[in-house]
Amino acid sequence: MYSENDYHHASKQKKIRVTLFALMCLAFVTIMLVFNAMRIQALSIACAVVGFIVSYFIWSFKVSPWVKYDRHLHELSSGQKRETACEIKYFTDETRLVDGVEVHELIVTVGKEEEDERLYYWDADKKRPDLKEGDKVSIVSYGNFVVELKNA
Secondary structure, eight states: OOOHHHHHHHHHHHHHHHHHHHHHHHHHHHHHHHHHHTTOHHHHHHHHHHHHHHHHHHIIIIIHHHHHHHHHHHHHHHSOOEEEEEEEEEEOSSOEEETTEEEEEEEEESSSSGGGEEEEEEETTSOOOOOOTTOEEEEEEETTEEEEEEEO
């Protein structure tokens, strides 16, 4: 499901965004220090406040998701995986955020009882597999995140 290109792309995007974010913060600090050296206290404080607010929102919406996704892919590639033979019960169309990664929920059964249901997460950036209720599959997972899905 994940290729070397996915790991490279996420790492590259993280580096670009963190570098641009650091340069933006440096620009705000430099402007603030220039106003401070000129003894224009109001502009210095305004620059600090605006810089903090802009930095917070840029980090939250543009940088942090890529940092978390890169960390997620690194953990998937180096962590211990397990394989489970199961039957598809439900695959959601809606997405949600789990550990900073946007996912679809995949509910499967591994036995006959209700407590034999398991919840897995399918990366929303990946193409959804063509699965129907009752299909037998084999899931390779890291925690609850699907790393690979094979037809059984």
